[in-house]
Amino acid sequence: MVSTALKAEAGRPGTPDRPRPIRRRPVRGRTLAFWLFVGPFLAGLVFFTFVPIGWSLWLSFFEAQNTVTPTEFVGLRNYTEMLADPEFRRSMLTFTVFAAFIIPVTTALSLALALLVNRVRFMQAFFRSAFFIPAACSYVVACMIWRLSIFNGVRFGLANTLLLHFDLDTVAWLQTTDPPLYWLVLITVRLWLQLGFYMILFLAARQRIPGQLYEAAYLDGASPGWQTFRHVTLPALRATTVAVVLLNLIAAYQAFDEFYNLMGNTAIVRPPLIYLYNTALGAEQDFGRGSAGALILSGLIVIVTLLQGKFLRLGKRED
Amino acid sequence: MRLSHQRLNRRRLLALGGLAAVGAATTACGSNTGRDGGDPNKVDLSQWYHQYGEAGTQDAATRYATEYPDANVSIQWIPGDYDAKLASGLLSEDGPDVFESHFNSQMATSGQVVPLDDIMADFKSDFSEIDLFENTWDGKVYGVKMIDDPQLFYYRKSMLTEAGLAVPTTFDELIAAADALTGKTVKGLYLGNTAGAGVLNRPLLWSAGQDLLTADNKIGFGGETTIAALAKFRTLHENGSLLLGAPTDWWDSAAFTQGLCAMQWCGMWHMPLIQEALGDDFGVFPMPPVFAPADGGRPSIVNGGWSTFVSAKSKNVEAAKAFVKWLWLEQVAHQEDWALSYGFHIPPRKSLAAKATKLQSGTAAETVALSQQYGIGANPAWTTTMNTALNDLVTKVVREGADATAELATATGKIDDELAKAGG
Numbered sequence: 169m170v171s172t173a174l175k176a177e178a179g180r181p182g183t184p185d186r187p188r189p190i191r192r193r194p195v196r197g198r199t200l201a202f203w204l205f206v207g208p209f210l211a212g213l214v215f216f217t218f219v220p221i222g223w224s225l226w227l228s229f230f231e232a233q234n235t236v237t238p239t240e241f242v243g244l245r246n247y248t249e250m251l252a253d254p255e256f257r258r259s260m261l262t263f264t265v266f267a268a269f270i271i272p273v274t275t276a277l278s279l280a281l282a283l284l285v286n287r288v289r290f291m292q293a294f295f296r297s298a299f300f301i302p303a304a305c306s307y308v309v310a311c312m313i314w315r316l317s318i319f320n321g322v323r324f325g326l327a328n329t330l331l332l333h334f335d336l337d338t339v340a341w342l343q344t345t346d347p348p349l350y351w352l353v354l355i356t357v358r359l360w361l362q363l364g365f366y367m368i369l370f371l372a373a374r375q376r377i378p379g380q381l382y383e384a385a386y387l388d389g390a391s392p393g394w395q396t397f398r399h400v401t402l403p404a405l406r407a408t409t410v411a412v413v414l415l416n417l418i419a420a421y422q423a424f425d426e427f428y429n430l431m432g433n434t435a436i437v438r439p440p441l442i443y444l445y446n447t448a449l450g451a452e453q454d455f456g457r458g459s460a461g462a463l464i465l466s467g468l469i470v471i472v473t474l475l476q477g478k479f480l481r482l483g484k485r486e487d
Numbered sequence: 488m489r490l491s492h493q494r495l496n497r498r499r500l501l502a503l504g505g506l507a508a509v510g511a512a513t514t515a516c517g518s519n520t521g522r523d524g525g526d527p528n529k530v531d532l533s534q535w536y537h538q539y540g541e542a543g544t545q546d547a548a549t550r551y552a553t554e555y556p557d558a559n560v561s562i563q564w565i566p567g568d569y570d571a572k573l574a575s576g577l578l579s580e581d582g583p584d585v586f587e588s589h590f591n592s593q594m595a596t597s598g599q600v601v602p603l604d605d606i607m608a609d610f611k612s613d614f615s616e617i618d619l620f621e622n623t624w625d626g627k628v629y630g631v632k633m634i635d636d637p638q639l640f641y642y643r644k645s646m647l648t649e650a651g652l653a654v655p656t657t658f659d660e661l662i663a664a665a666d667a668l669t670g671k672t673v674k675g676l677y678l679g680n681t682a683g684a685g686v687l688n689r690p691l692l693w694s695a696g697q698d699l700l701t702a703d704n705k706i707g708f709g710g711e712t713t714i715a716a717l718a719k720f721r722t723l724h725e726n727g728s729l730l731l732g733a734p735t736d737w738w739d740s741a742a743f744t745q746g747l748c749a750m751q752w753c754g755m756w757h758m759p760l761i762q763e764a765l766g767d768d769f770g771v772f773p774m775p776p777v778f779a780p781a782d783g784g785r786p787s788i789v790n791g792g793w794s795t796f797v798s799a800k801s802k803n804v805e806a807a808k809a810f811v812k813w814l815w816l817e818q819v820a821h822q823e824d825w826a827l828s829y830g831f832h833i834p835p836r837k838s839l840a841a842k843a844t845k846l847q848s849g850t851a852a853e854t855v856a857l858s859q860q861y862g863i864g865a866n867p868a869w870t871t872t873m874n875t876a877l878n879d880l881v882t883k884v885v886r887e888g889a890d891a892t893a894e895l896a897t898a899t900g901k902i903d904d905e906l907a908k909a910g911g
Contacts (some may be wrong), residue, residue, distance in 0.1 A: 344732035
């Protein structure tokens with residue numbers, strides 16, 4: 169209600185029939201201030217985003233092995249080669265499976281964690297920080313811990329020590345392909361790193377839900393627990409949930425670090441970014457095909473984002 | 488009141504952020520190239536190495552560079568993914584002038600490196616045919632081989648004796664031995680953390696009587712032979728006798744010396760470390776024949792190693808070539824030091840290898856003899872894209888049990904495309 173009032177006030181234009189002296193600072197100062205604020209970021213955006221995108225578009229039409237200043241125009245050959253490449257298509261599939269799993273799991277678990285922490289009556293700040301701290305850890309470091317200490321394949325790895333304790337055989341966590349145990353390692357490291365961050369988002373949103381809503385629900389006969397969660401908490405968290413899902417989707421598309429550090433470039437599990445990294449920047453150094461693949465991938469991301477925006481009504485005014 | 492306070496904070500934050508960005512940008516411009524402090528009358532050269540695992544190598548490389556009288560040579564010692572860092576370094580003028588790498592024809596055709604025929608002229612006859620072939624494209628020599636690194640199997644004598652086993656002489660015996668040597672805490676064989684997909688590709692094809700490419704640069708493998716060889720490799724994998732997930736990879740002998748495995752594929756470079764840890768309790772054998780000799784089976788050893796190159800983007804190509812000539816052709820004492828004082832490598836110079844006393848006794852001598860008999864080197868026509876295709880084939884068939892015929896068709900299709908591109 170408060171927000172509606174604010175919006176109405178803000179939406180009312182200055183009354184036109186009563187001209188007021190407008191206080192204005194010198195235009196020059198304002199322009200200067202504008203460029204001072206916008207300039208560095210705009211320059212960064214231009215040099216590190218727009219120029220590379222344009223350059224990569226240009227490269228994608230050339231034979232660009234080992235060079236970023238190619239001369240041999242090959243038309244759409246790089247695109248047709250990439251689209252015909254079964255490995256590239258397979259990497260897209262890998263990513264889709266990964267995203268379909270990781271997005272709902274991260275969202276649900278971080279929401280659950282936020283509600284649990286919200287319920288804690290003592291040392292809430294401690295728990296909040298304890299869960300959030302992993303978000304400050306780098307993927308590389310976390311992957312090293314996961315690969316070398318927890319999930320290494322020999323008898324002195326943490327997970328294997330546990331197995332031996334229960335008289336079970338040791339397991340090569342990252343190398344076993346049947347069943348694909350490496351997913352367990354890949355997923356747990358990502359969850360450990362990311363849950364805390366999304367938990368904070370949910371927690372903040374949950375704490376902004378007015379207590380009166382719950383009191384009203386109880387008065388109407390709702391039982392605490394599932395009913396209030398389903399009909400009060402969840403709808404009130406809608407905007408945050410949409411944001412978390414979107415952020416998760418972007419993060420899943422950018423999946424690279426844990427795959428690169430835990431699995432390397434292997435045909436077993438290779439998300440698109442690993443494939444493109446290897447093609448363009450890694451061993452193969454083929455900037456033409458790499459750029460073509462990157463643009464195909466960007467195209468797909470744009471389509472999915474647009475569809476999702478339409479589906480989740482992102483950016484629409486919530487009333 | 489609260490609102491304005493917040494706004495102020497945000498504004499200040501943005502301003503600080505902008506300042507930080509500007510600051511970062513300006514400091515990046517003046518990055519230290521590490522070439523300061525040299526003699527201003529001499530040219531500056533930058534030389535890149537990957538990070539060698541043997542202690543003392545970095546100091547040695549720096550020492551050689553400081554001793555060079557005609558230029559200020561700075562050393563870049565690069566840990567991690569050397570190939571990727573080198574590749575991006577070679578795109579710009581700020582990359583290396585002189586660097587070590589492994590040659591393939593694309594480095595020559597894309598104009599990344601310059602021919603070294605002039606400095607090599609007087610020394611060519613002192614290099615083995617294998618070493619010259621792997622650095623030659625279109626009749627020009629592009630690299631100077633610095634060290635030869637045989638890769639082969641190491642085994643624990645005591646463990647084999649205890650199990651009543653002889654040293655494997657066929658691939659089937661290797662599979663059986665690996666199985667027999669596997670216990671609760673010891674695995675039979677270690678082929679690295681990709682289960683040999685990658686490192687054992689070439690030896691598998693060679694010992695099956697095939698090759699990556701034929702002499703006239705067509706695909707040298709395929710058909711029933713390759714499918715049967717992959718099936719045997721798959722059996723080895725399925726037996727559960729391979730060590731997997733060790734903290735160190737195949738190029739490090741730690742898994743072997745710590746007793747995690749009875750046999751390991753590794754390079755000669757770690758032989759001093761293995762000797763130190765195990766004394767006489769180890770031996771070596773080549774990749775055994777995959778099929779009977781009548782069917783083309785033969786033992787094989789990878790003749791690896793590193794070569795040095797001069798970047799075509801260098802601002803001082805002639806000075807860089809002069810430095811390469813000085814260090815890797817003329818300074819015999821340095822070459823001997825580099826090959827023998829830290830790890831064990833075979834000096835590529837025949838004259839020097841003949842004098843290498845450290846390699847003339849025991850297992851080292853045996854390894855040198857085996858590599859002279861069975862060693863096969865790299866083929867410059869084999870590009871990294873082809874290698875990825877082969878890697879994918881072996882990974883999918885051996886580790887995931889994919890259909891060998893279909894995967895083989897995919898891989899050979901890709902390699903054919905690459906060969907066609909290179910030819911046309």
